[in-house]
Amino acid sequence: KAGVTQTPRYLIKTRGQQVTLSCSPISGHRSVSWYQQTPGQGLQFLFEYFSETQRNKGNFPGRFSGRQFSNSRSEMNVSTLELGDSALYLCASSLGPSAEAFFGQGTRLTVV
Amino acid sequence: GEDVEQSLFLSVREGDSSVINCTYTDSSSTYLYWYKQEPGAGLQLLTYIFSNMDMKQDQRLTVLLNKKDKHLSLRIADTQTGDSAIYFCAERGDNQGGKLIFGQGTELSVKP
Numbered sequence: 764k765a766g767v768t769q770t771p772r773y774l775i776k777t778r779g780q781q782v783t784l785s786c787s788p789i790s791g792h793r794s795v796s797w798y799q800q801t802p803g804q805g806l807q808f809l810f811e812y813f814s815e816t817q818r819n820k821g822n823f824p825g826r827f828s829g830r831q832f833s834n835s836r837s838e839m840n841v842s843t844l845e846l847g848d849s850a851l852y853l854c855a856s857s858l859g860p861s862a863e864a865f866f867g868q869g870t871r872l873t874v875v
Numbered sequence: 876g877e878d879v880e881q882s883l884f885l886s887v888r889e890g891d892s893s894v895i896n897c898t899y900t901d902s903s904s905t906y907l908y909w910y911k912q913e914p915g916a917g918l919q920l921l922t923y924i925f926s927n928m929d930m931k932q933d934q935r936l937t938v939l940l941n942k943k944d945k946h947l948s949l950r951i952a953d954t955q956t957g958d959s960a961i962y963f964c965a966e967r968g969d970n971q972g973g974k975l976i977f978g979q980g981t982e983l984s985v986k987p
Contacts, residue, residue, distance in 0.1 A: 767917075796973045806963065806977035818972045853917055860972035863908070866918040 765790065767856050767867035775873045781842040784870045788835050788856030795837040796864060797829060800851040809852075812837055813860050841872075849874045877901045881964055881978035888986055893951040895981045897964030900945065904966040907940060908975065909949045912961045921949070921962075951983075959985045 768787040776782050788795050797809040808821040812831035829839040835856075841848055851871050855864035878900045887893045899907070905926050910918040924931045924938045924947070931938045937950040951958055961980040967973070 769917075794973050796975070798975075798977075805979050806965075806975075808974050808976070811973045813972070819974050821974070855918075855973075855975075857973055861905075861967075862973075863906075863920055863923055864973060864975065865920055866910070868917040 767854055767865055769852075769854050769867035769870050771870060772868065773871045773873075775875060776844050777875055778844055778846060780844050781840065782844060782872060783838050783840050784852055784854075784872070786837045786839075786854030786856070786867060788837070788854075789865060792856040792858055792865075793835050794857045794860050794862070794864075795831055795835065796855045796857075797837070797839050798853045798855065799823075800853055800869070801849075806853070809839065811860065818860060844874045846874050848872065877966070877968065877976045879964055879966055879976050879978040881962075881981045883979060884982050884984070886984045886986065887954050889954060889956055891954055893949075893954045893958070893983055893985075895949045895951075895962050895964075895983065897947040897949075897978050898945055899947065899964075899966045899976075901966060901968045901976070902945070903969040904945075905969050906967045907938075907947050908965040908967070909936075909938065910963040910965060910977075912963065912980070914960075918963065954983075954985050956985045956987060959983055 796811040811819040831837045908923040909921045964978040965975040
């Protein structure tokens with residue numbers, strides 16, 4: 764059974780640009796969550812989707828947004844990139860919101 | 876508010892037992908998790924414990940939960956050099972859906 768797949772693995776963007784990251788959950792999983800990992804702030808929750816609905820949102824500015832499609836795949840978007848957005852973005856999938864979460868390898872975003 | 880604390884570093888000799896500790900503040904935590912992260916990789920779910928349990932054993936891993944003191948520990952028996960990684964404790968509160976609150980991570984170094 765394939766794990767959580769995140770694309771791309773690495774990305775370099777310029778300040779002011781926007782970026783879209785993709786996450787394909789484990790087959791059969793309907794819940795997808797996103798986290799930002801930085802050396803300074805550690806792992807911080809961004810948002811959670813279940814059945815195409817955002818169920819929970821972390822404390823991030825409106826530049827960070829996401830969505831989930833009918834096949835449970837999810838995307839997150841960051842607009843007007845700032846240097847501080849450089850991070851490892853991790854996606855986790857689970858059968859449902861209360862089930863254990865399995866993480867992908869992450870997308871390493873570098874903003875220059 | 877929600878907070879999870881871990882010590883940052885632990886160094887052990889190969890063959891010894893490792894004990895990684897974690898404290899949390901959310902008394903409504905329902906599940907507590909241990910994840911492992913190797914360099915350049917995502918998070919690997921190691922084990923979890925439900926809040927009404929005191930102990931869970933899974934091969935070389937033993938999780939102990941003291942709910943009164945809000946203290947969680949992960950014991951790795953017969954630690955190997957391949958166990959060198961960062962270990963994260965995470966908690967999920969009641970009514971939080973899939974949102975996980977992570978500790979800062981404990982870097983385990985295993986010396987031969």
